Amino acid sequence: MEYVAQQVMNxxxxxxxxxxxxxxxxxxxxxxxxxxxxxxxxxxxxxxTMVAFAALALSNPFIVIGGAIAAAVLMSLTLERVAFRPVxxxxxxxxxxxxxxVSIILQNVFLLVVSPRPVAVTSLYFLDWPVRLMGVQVSSxxxxxxxxxxxxxxxxxxxxxxxxxxxxMRAASLDFEMVRMVGVRSNxxxxxxxxxxxxxxxLACIFIMARRGSVxxxxxxxxxxxxxxxxxxxxxxxxxxxxxxxxLLGAIEVAMxxxxxxxYGGMKDAFVFGIIALVLxxxxxxxxxxxxxxxxxx
Amino acid sequence: MILxxxxxxxLVGAAILAAVLIAIGLIVTYFGSRYQLRLxxxxxxxxxxVLAMQVFMGNARLTNLSHSAFMxxxxxxxxxxxxxxxxxxxxxxxxxxGLNTFSLDPVSSAVLAIVITAVLALIIGLFVxxxxxxxxxxxxxxxxxxxxxxxxYRTDIFKGNQAFFGIPQxxxxxxxxxxxxxxxxxxxxxxxSRWGIQLRACADDEVGAAAMGVNIRRLRLIxxxxxxxLLAVAGIAYAFFLGTISARPFYFNHVFxxxxxxILGGMRTxxxxxxxxxxxxxxxxCVRWLETGPVLLGVDLPEVxxxxxxxxxxxxxxxxxxxxxxxxxxxxxxxxxLKGQE
Numbered sequence: 001m002e003y004v005a006q007q008v009m010n011x012x013x014x015x016x017x018x019x020x021x022x023x024x025x026x027x028x029x030x031x032x033x034x035x036x037x038x039x040x041x042x043x044x045x046x047x048x049t050m051v052a053f054a055a056l057a058l059s060n061p062f063i064v065i066g067g068a069i070a071a072a073v074l075m076s077l078t079l080e081r082v083a084f085r086p087v088x089x090x091x092x093x094x095x096x097x098x099x100x101x102v103s104i105i106l107q108n109v110f111l112l113v114v115s116p117r118p119v120a121v122t123s124l125y126f127l128d129w130p131v132r133l134m135g136v137q138v139s140s141x142x143x144x145x146x147x148x149x150x151x152x153x154x155x156x157x158x159x160x161x162x163x164x165x166x167x168x169m170r171a172a173s174l175d176f177e178m179v180r181m182v183g184v185r186s187n188x189x190x191x192x193x194x195x196x197x198x199x200x201x202x203l204a205c206i207f208i209m210a211r212r213g214s215v216x217x218x219x220x221x222x223x224x225x226x227x228x229x230x231x232x233x234x235x236x237x238x239x240x241x242x243x244x245x246x247x248l249l250g251a252i253e254v255a256m257x258x259x260x261x262x263x264y265g266g267m268k269d270a271f272v273f274g275i276i277a278l279v280l281x282x283x284x285x286x287x288x289x290x291x292x293x294x295x296x297x298x
Numbered sequence: 299m300i301l302x303x304x305x306x307x308x309l310v311g312a313a314i315l316a317a318v319l320i321a322i323g324l325i326v327t328y329f330g331s332r333y334q335l336r337l338x339x340x341x342x343x344x345x346x347x348v349l350a351m352q353v354f355m356g357n358a359r360l361t362n363l364s365h366s367a368f369m370x371x372x373x374x375x376x377x378x379x380x381x382x383x384x385x386x387x388x389x390x391x392x393x394x395x396g397l398n399t400f401s402l403d404p405v406s407s408a409v410l411a412i413v414i415t416a417v418l419a420l421i422i423g424l425f426v427x428x429x430x431x432x433x434x435x436x437x438x439x440x441x442x443x444x445x446x447x448x449x450x451y452r453t454d455i456f457k458g459n460q461a462f463f464g465i466p467q468x469x470x471x472x473x474x475x476x477x478x479x480x481x482x483x484x485x486x487x488x489x490x491s492r493w494g495i496q497l498r499a500c501a502d503d504e505v506g507a508a509a510m511g512v513n514i515r516r517l518r519l520i521x522x523x524x525x526x527x528l529l530a531v532a533g534i535a536y537a538f539f540l541g542t543i544s545a546r547p548f549y550f551n552h553v554f555x556x557x558x559x560x561i562l563g564g565m566r567t568x569x570x571x572x573x574x575x576x577x578x579x580x581x582x583x584c585v586r587w588l589e590t591g592p593v594l595l596g597v598d599l600p601e602v603x604x605x606x607x608x609x610x611x612x613x614x615x616x617x618x619x620x621x622x623x624x625x626x627x628x629x630x631x632x633x634x635x636l637k638g639q640e
Contacts, residue, residue: 034434076380086619092431093361094622097561101614104554108607225439232436273440277425280315280437284428 004138007254012096013142013248016149017207019243021227022234024155024200026242029231030173031193033092037099038079039227041106042198046072046205048114050121064123068209069202076198080190088190103221110217118214127210145207152200153243160239165192173237226253229276235286238288244288249276301423308490309483311632315572316479319345322576323475327580335471341579342474343408343536347570348559349485350528351480352571354521357494357561359501360431363553364422364438365529370548372415372530373537377465379407380538384558386462394455404468404538412530419526426522427515442553451547463541470540481528486568486630488524493517526583555582558610562617564624569631574624578613585609 021039029034049071052062083102087095128141160166168184169192180186201220208223209215230249234241252275256268264271279287301309322507326338351365373532379402381389386398422441430562449456456462461520478526487495500514508514537543555578589605617624 029432035435083615083619087622090618090622093359094618096361096432096435096556098615098618100557101611101618103611105608105611105615108604108611112604114609155535211627225443228436229440232433236432264451267447267451270444270451273444277444278436278441280433281425281428284433286433 006138007258009133009136009138009142009253011251012247013139013145013250014253015247016145017204017223017246018227018230019149019246019250020152020200020204020207021223022230022242022246023152023239024197024204025224025227025231026234026237027156027169027200028193029055030239031169031176032084032088032095032190033237034084034087034095035099035228035236036084036094036197037082037096037224037228038102038106039201040218040222040224041110042072042079042105042201043205043208043223044074044076044088044106044110044215044217046117046144046202046250047121047209047219048110050118050123050209051114052216054121054123059123061126063125068205069199072205073195073198075189076194076201077102080194084192084194085190085214107217107221111217114217116217120212120214121209124206124210127206140210141207145178146208148203149243152203156196156239159196165189169193186268226272229273231286233276233279233286236278236288236290238247241288243285245286252276302490305487305490307630307632307636308486310636311569311630312483312511313629314635315482315486315569318572319482321469327471328568329592337579337583339471339474339539339628340536341575342471342478343532344556344559344579345478345540345575346474346481346532346535347529347556348571348575349481349564349568350525350532351556351560352565352568354518354525355486356499356565356567356571357489357497358518358521359498359565360434360518361433362426362438362525363557364441364445365440365525365556366548366550366552367416367534368419369528369536369552370445370449370525371418372411372533373543373548374462374533375411375530376407376534377413377462377537377543378409378455380404380466380468382461382466389457389462389464390454394404394464396455404466406571408534408538412527415530415533416523416527419523420519423519423522423526427518442549446545446549449548456545457574459506459545461544463542464544465537465541469535471541474535474539477531479530482568482572485528485571488521489568493520497521542573554610558614561624563614563615564621564626564628565624566628567626567630569629570624570626573626577625578610581613582609 020118021043025036028034046068046220049068050064053067058064064130079102083098087098104202128139129146130137133143140244160170165188168179172184176186179189204223208219212219213254220231227246228251230244230245232245233248234243235247249272253272254266256271260268260271322338328336330338347365347369351362354360354362378386383399383401386401390398401591420536426434426437450458453460496507496512499510500512500517506516558576559572559578560571564570564580565574585606589603621627
């Protein structure tokens with residue numbers, strides 16, 4: 001029983017991490033239709049900021065965490081301004097390929113400027129200690145992760161439903177032309193989307209770094225790959241879909257770890273991606289995608 | 299068979315491209331060193347890959363990222379079939395299904411590789427054609443990851459990241475030049491064929507094309523399988539010359555490299571595919587030379603690892619920002635020489 005509870009907690013923690021990243025992807029996609037492959041590098045920027053702080057002998061955890069999140073937000077805003085503004089109204093393929101290009105550039109910049117090898121970051125180890133929760137042994141990190149994701153979802157919901165800018169963003173995801181016509185500044189909407197996306201990447205970065213304890217140029221690549229899959233499965237551009245997809249992916253991944261025999265361990269990713277592909281065959285546009293006909297304006 | 303005017307123009311264009319490729323082949327054969335010959339050979343392999351990508355991405359305009367996986371499947375099947383039993387006894391001592399107890403001649407190995415890749419592509423393609431836009435991209439990414447983890451995991455068949463060695467050298471530079479000339483004609487004729495035109499119409503206006511009676515899914519499936527077959531050919535050419543293969547060259551780095559080639563030249567045209575491959579293959583060699591920190595005009599440049607990656611990324615980003623259609627856009631090479639559009 002305890003084993004099952006523990007695995008459920010694992011699945012929730014994995015899922016929470018994927019959901020955080022997937023939300024960051026979905027919010028950008030819903031507004032500008034951009035499949036942001038460079039999201040992983042925004043996460044890595046947060047990680048490298050921690051390295052920089054360690055080098056400056058700043059070990060106050062609040063400074064480290066705040067700095068990493070701020071760096072991720074700044075990076076995300078910079079990317080919007082420099083790389084994605086020229087392709088803002090282009091077709092999705094152009095945006096996707098641009099994001100690919102940005103991702104390659106940043107990975108190689110990390111490789112060139114810092115190091116191709118992993119750099120250890122020890123300042124976040126304090127986040128991880130064993131706790132007993134209702135008789136189940138879990139890591140505090142998993143609890144933090146699940147709680148943060150819940151808070152983020154609530155916060156995002158409040159922001160989107162209760163503020164004017166949130167309303168503008170929701171409207172922009174439906175009909176951007178109309179939003180511009182009623183006098184909302186498009187630059188502000190885009191900047192806000194990327195800011196939220198960067199914030200979520202920063203939060204995800206904290207948890208990834210606390211678990212791994214090191215950063216390398218490909219830090220964000222695999223999590224973002226998984227988060228993409230989560231987005232697509234949930235329904236690309238749908239925020240509830242991103243959360244659902246994230247948790248579903250976490251559950252499948254833990255189930256594969258538990259159920260697959262030891263000697264098939266190396267095939268975990270193949271099975272996970274295979275199951276996801278089958279979900280896509282069942283619902284080609286994702287589980288929670290809105291029902292639209294091709295040719296609809298929205 | 300009667301060709302319509304645009305198909306005739308297509309033949310002229312393909313002939314011009316073929317002439318360029320043959321010229322490059324001749325120059326390297328007579329003046330190139332062994333090392334340069336190898337470089338040009340791998341550039342031609344990438345050309346085959348990029349042409350194969352053009353068939354699906356250029357006509358259906360859906361981004362496919364699994365091309366390196368299909369190339370890998372073709373390369374591995376051909377390599378496993380053609381390698382002599384004596385070598386396989388050493389390299390694959392515990393291969394299942396008696397894979398190390400037989401060997402075929404190069405032609406049947408190649409045919410088998412193409413057939414197996416085509417069947418796999420057909421099965422995967424049945425799923426791909428149900429998806430749209432970004433769904434195709436992510437699905438193809440999943441295919442890439444799955445195929446790669448199978449390569450890595452079944453070390454008893456594929457040897458994972460270790461080299462699968464002892465493949466006899468069947469191909470020479472001449473064979474690959476001939477092969478690319480054939481593929482250039484094939485790809486160009488596909489673009490101008492009824493299927494190609496209908497596919498491009500779907501990409502421009504899916505609802506409109508469907509309303510005119512175009513069977514979109516069937517056409518995409520045809521292009522997908524044809525693309526995979528050509529990718530298998532590229533993989534076979536790769537394995538038949540280099541003598542050793544491993545899983546690494548069929549993963550993300552190669553995906554990015556060939557994608558950059560296709561994008562720079564312009565994925566909509568065959569001329570673009572050829573031009574992009576030539577430019578990036580040549581440009582990347584120069585960047586790699588800079589990367590090692592050479593002495594230039596008396597200045598000792600530092601070693602900069604990762605420069606080639608940055609250069610590739612910059613090429614992609616700049617092309618997308620300045621000329622989303624690539625250098626060639628919608629122009630084929632003969633449009634500069636012959637009068638009148640299509």
